Amino acid sequence: MTSNISGKSIGSAIKSLLNSEYKFMGGDRVQEMFIGDVLQLFKKFNRDAWNLEPGQTMWFAVCADEKQSYGKTLEKTRITPVILSIVHDEDKKTRENGYSHKEL
Secondary structure, eight states, rough: OOOOSSSSHHHHHHHHHHHHOOTTTTOHHHHHHHHHHHHHHHHOOOOOGGGGTTTTTEEEEEETTTOOOOTTOGGGEEEEEEEEESOHHHHHHHHTTTTTTTTT
C-alpha cells in the first residue's frame, strides 16, 4: 500500500512511535500497511488550507446517506469534510460597489 517509508516524514514518525510504544503491532509489513491506512485517513480529513479560496472554510458534515438512529454517537456516525463558502461572489461585488458589511 505504501512505498518504503524512510527519512523524516510523518510515516517514519508513526513507524518510530509504533516501534517504541506499541511493540505488539506486528512486523514491518503490517506496520507499513497500518501507516498507509493512517496516512490515507489523514489525507481524507486534512485539506490543505492553501487550496481554499478566500471566504471558504472546511466543515465536517454527516454523510448524506448516513442513517440516523436513537442513541447513535458521533463515533459511530460517518462524517465527510466539505468546503463551505462563507463569502459569495455577489457579496464581493456588492462590497466593491461601496456597500458596507452591515448592508450585505
